[in-house]
Amino acid sequence: MKRLSDERAKILFEKLSKYIGTNVKQLIDRPDGTYCFREHRDRVYYVSERILKLSECFGPEKLVCVGTCFGKFSKTNKLKFHITALYYLAPYAQYKVWVKPSFEQQYLYGNHIAKSGLGRITENAGQYQGVVVYSMNDLPLGFGVLARSTTECKTADPMTTVCFHQSDIGEYIRSEDTLF
Amino acid sequence: MQMSIDHQEIFSFPDNDSEENKEITLQEIQQRIKDITLVLSDFKKYRQENHSRTEYLDLLRHDLCIYYSYNDFLMGKLMDMFPLTELMEYLEASEVPRPLTIRTNSLKTRRRDLAAALINRGVNLDPLGKWTKVGLVVYSSQVPLGATPEYLAGHYMIQGASSLLPVMALAPQENERVLDMCSAPGGKGSHIASIMKNTGVLFANDANRERIKAVVANFHRLGVINAIISCEDGCKFRNVMTGFDRILLDAPCTGTGVVAKDPSVKSTKNEVDVQRCYNLQRKLLLTAIDCVDAKSKTGGYIVYSTCSVLPEENEWVIDYALKKRNVKLVPTGLDFGVEGFTKYRQYRFHPSLNLTRRYYPHTHNMDGFYVAKLKKFSNTIPMTKEQQEADEKELDEAITNAESVVNKNTDPMEKSVHEENELRRPLGKHAGKPNLSEVEIDLKKRKLVESKTKYIANEFEKPLKVQKKHKVDHKTVSLTPSKKSKNTELKVNKSDIPQNGREEEQQAKNLKVPKTKKMVENLSNVLEGKPQRKENKIKMKSKTIGQLKKDKKKIKN
Numbered sequence: 050m051k052r053l054s055d056e057r058a059k060i061l062f063e064k065l066s067k068y069i070g071t072n073v074k075q076l077i078d079r080p081d082g083t084y085c086f087r088e089h090r091d092r093v094y095y096v097s098e099r100i101l102k103l104s105e106c107f108g109p110e111k112l113v114c115v116g117t118c119f120g121k122f123s124k125t126n127k128l129k130f131h132i133t134a135l136y137y138l139a140p141y142a143q144y145k146v147w148v149k150p151s152f153e154q155q156y157l158y159g160n161h162i163a164k165s166g167l168g169r170i171t172e173n174a175g176q177y178q179g180v181v182v183y184s185m186n187d188l189p190l191g192f193g194v195l196a197r198s199t200t201e202c203k204t205a206d207p208m209t210t211v212c213f214h215q216s217d218i219g220e221y222i223r224s225e226d227t228l229f
Numbered sequence: 230m231q232m233s234i235d236h237q238e239i240f241s242f243p244d245n246d247s248e249e250n251k252e253i254t255l256q257e258i259q260q261r262i263k264d265i266t267l268v269l270s271d272f273k274k275y276r277q278e279n280h281s282r283t284e285y286l287d288l289l290r291h292d293l294c295i296y297y298s299y300n301d302f303l304m305g306k307l308m309d310m311f312p313l314t315e316l317m318e319y320l321e322a323s324e325v326p327r328p329l330t331i332r333t334n335s336l337k338t339r340r341r342d343l344a345a346a347l348i349n350r351g352v353n354l355d356p357l358g359k360w361t362k363v364g365l366v367v368y369s370s371q372v373p374l375g376a377t378p379e380y381l382a383g384h385y386m387i388q389g390a391s392s393l394l395p396v397m398a399l400a401p402q403e404n405e406r407v408l409d410m411c412s413a414p415g416g417k418g419s420h421i422a423s424i425m426k427n428t429g430v431l432f433a434n435d436a437n438r439e440r441i442k443a444v445v446a447n448f449h450r451l452g453v454i455n456a457i458i459s460c461e462d463g464c465k466f467r468n469v470m471t472g473f474d475r476i477l478l479d480a481p482c483t484g485t486g487v488v489a490k491d492p493s494v495k496s497t498k499n500e501v502d503v504q505r506c507y508n509l510q511r512k513l514l515l516t517a518i519d520c521v522d523a524k525s526k527t528g529g530y531i532v533y534s535t536c537s538v539l540p541e542e543n544e545w546v547i548d549y550a551l552k553k554r555n556v557k558l559v560p561t562g563l564d565f566g567v568e569g570f571t572k573y574r575q576y577r578f579h580p581s582l583n584l585t586r587r588y589y590p591h592t593h594n595m596d597g598f599y600v601a602k603l604k605k606f607s608n609t610i611p612m613t614k615e616q617q618e619a620d621e622k623e624l625d626e627a628i629t630n631a632e633s634v635v636n637k638n639t640d641p642m643e644k645s646v647h648e649e650n651e652l653r654r655p656l657g658k659h660a661g662k663p664n665l666s667e668v669e670i671d672l673k674k675r676k677l678v679e680s681k682t683k684y685i686a687n688e689f690e691k692p693l694k695v696q697k698k699h700k701v702d703h704k705t706v707s708l709t710p711s712k713k714s715k716n717t718e719l720k721v722n723k724s725d726i727p728q729n730g731r732e733e734e735q736q737a738k739n740l741k742v743p744k745t746k747k748m749v750e751n752l753s754n755v756l757e758g759k760p761q762r763k764e765n766k767i768k769m770k771s772k773t774i775g776q777l778k779k780d781k782k783k784i785k786n
Contacts, residue, residue: 096454097455099430100430100455100457103406103430103432103457103470104457106469106470107457107459107461107469107470111459111460111461111469112457112458112459112460113441113444113445113458113459113460114445114448114456114457114458115456115457115458116454116455116456117449117454118445118449133449136449136452136454153378157378157381184378186346188378188379188382189382190378190381190382218378218381218382218450219376219381221381221446221449221450222375222376222381225442225443225446226442228446229442229445229446229449
């Protein structure tokens with residue numbers, strides 16, 4: 050467990066603000082104790098400082114995971130969020146997309162969201178805005194990036210992609226080996 | 230009706246020659262099992278004079294092995310454990326898989342909401358029972374339960390009904406520090422976290438790096454955020470961290486309780502496997518006990534569970550721990566289940582083992598399971614470091630020995646029992662001495678140890694009466710350094726128990742509150758290891774007079 054370098058911290062917060070905007074503050078200033086981001090084998094973990102201290106007893110080789118994993122830095126220093134970050138992204142998300150029940154399964158298999166599968170969408174979302182994807186009964190399913198802005202969505206064809214898939218909860222099964 | 234009774238009454242013991250030559254069908258075997266059971270139910274009436282009970286039992290075991298495809302060893306163990314009628318029920322129930330059960334993740338949803346959502350997807354389910362608030366039993370499902378959006382969102386976990394029990398027995402409280410020693414795949418661990426409501430710290434450990442991935446995945450899916458997941462060797466955990474409030478040890482075992490899930494257990498496990506398992510379990514349990522903090526305000530508990538039904542892996546292990554550490558058994562808090570054995574064949578365990586619980590497929594419709602809850606009442610270890618190291622070494626050797634025997638066994642030429650015996654008892658020391666059987670050797674050693682303890686007990690007879698009232702608290706104190714070999718140490722003589730118990734209790738008292746110098750001297754007579762004697766004296770000195778007075782008052786009360 051080590052602190053993130055300044056560069057990596059910047060990348061992380063930029064990425065976070067794409068999805069939850071100014072709510073990033075809420076992740077740092079919490080009423081229930083100090084929470085912090087730490088890096089362990091290129092993976093970013095978000096954890097309470099209290100727990101972090103206890104984890105220092107373990108050797109770096111023996112330690113597998115502390116708190117919640119947000120994502121992983123690639124060799125080229127790009128951060129990719131894992132589906133595990135959804136636990137924190139979903140409650141703070143500013144822009145949301147709801148998919149129809151008929152499209153749920155398709156999304157969970159890793160497909161982009163077509164207009165025909167779109168149930169609802171937050172107003173005023175611009176193109177390439179990071180969004181959290183929900184099912185119609187408000188179950189967070191994953192996150193992605195809008196391919197069209199909200200206004201464009203309204204006039205789009207049923208088959209055009211409105212939201213690019215980035216991550217979905219199906220990955221817990223599909224890519225268990227690579228994620229953890 | 231008359232026919233069948235007639236047939237049973239004239240059940241004749243098959244001749245040795247004809248039996249080997251003749252091929253018998255499965256139905257005939259089934260009939261014969263029934264016949265022999267009847268004969269054994271009233272042996273005097275139905276027996277044939279020229280055949281003994283053991284012959285009947287051997288034939289029955291042989292038939293049962295064929296009919297249910299067990300190996301001789303495991304069937305023999307089961308026959309020792311159950312009376313015949315119960316045995317048949319157990320074997321039948323073990324063939325059928327248990328119902329699929331799921332646990333609601335109370336961190337993310339409520340059972341009622343989850344049930345409604347799943348019913349919408351075409352799942353037919355019901356609450357599991359009155360004893361749990363999170364379990365659901367699934368009768369049928371149109372969708373794969375391991376891939377519904379609810380599952381992926383972490384609203385439930387697929388796990389057997391029996392695996393809810395140890396966590397309920399553990400009863401973790403909020404803001405505690407809890408360790409799950411063998412956690413993969415994380416079902417019980419996440420259950421602990423959900424009971425703690427994501428407060429405190431949960432340590433999930435597993436020695437297997439491949440299986441630990443499943444723990445990480447499940448914890449993230451179920452929304453457990455207070456966990457530290459590590460991949461340490463469980464036996465070395467005391468070097469990493471101690472001072473836990475509660476520890477769950479779901480020990481690796483032979484899995485004889487889950488034969489419905491994995492039928493290969495029935496035919497592959499042998500004596501050596503069991504031996505290796507219980508040695509590892511003892512080691513893990515001692516480590517777990519060492520890691521718990523007895524002074525914890527809310528906790529100080531260890532829950533030990535296995536999915537095995539063999540007493541070797543359950544009662545024996547607990548009995549061993551009771552002798553080696555300052556722990557006592559407490560009620561598990563589970564209001565059903567069969568009481569653990571206090572006696573099994575020629576072995577006698579500590580009487581408080583009736584507080585542990587066993588679960589069987591035929592009585593509780595869940596996997597065969599064992600749960601024991603221990604409370605640690607003192608952080609001191611009732612033996613010297615040398616003894617402790619010797620114990621460790623013994624266990625280690627037992628484990629490696631077992632492995633070497635396994636390796637030998639793979640060579641079909643060297644499979645004879647005789648050689649196995651030789652491996653355990655190398656020549657040299659025993660050269661030229663009569664070849665005693667194991668039982669005889671055990672008897673001899675037991676007598677030797679008894680003679681020592683008996684002599685000491687006489688010196689202690691007088692002050693005992695005063696402290697009878699405290700008996701309950703210190704019932705399970707165990708201080709006598711066990712010098713018996715690994716095979717003998719759990720075979721306690723019946724008459725040995727109460728006497729030993731009283732005497733040990735006395736010793737524990739004295740360790741805490743040295744009343745007078747005389748007592749200390751007495752004590753030092755009892756304790757054979759010199760280093761301990763020194764420690765006690767130092768302790769004595771450090772106590773002020775005021776403290777001593779207080780102690781005296783306590784004792785009077």
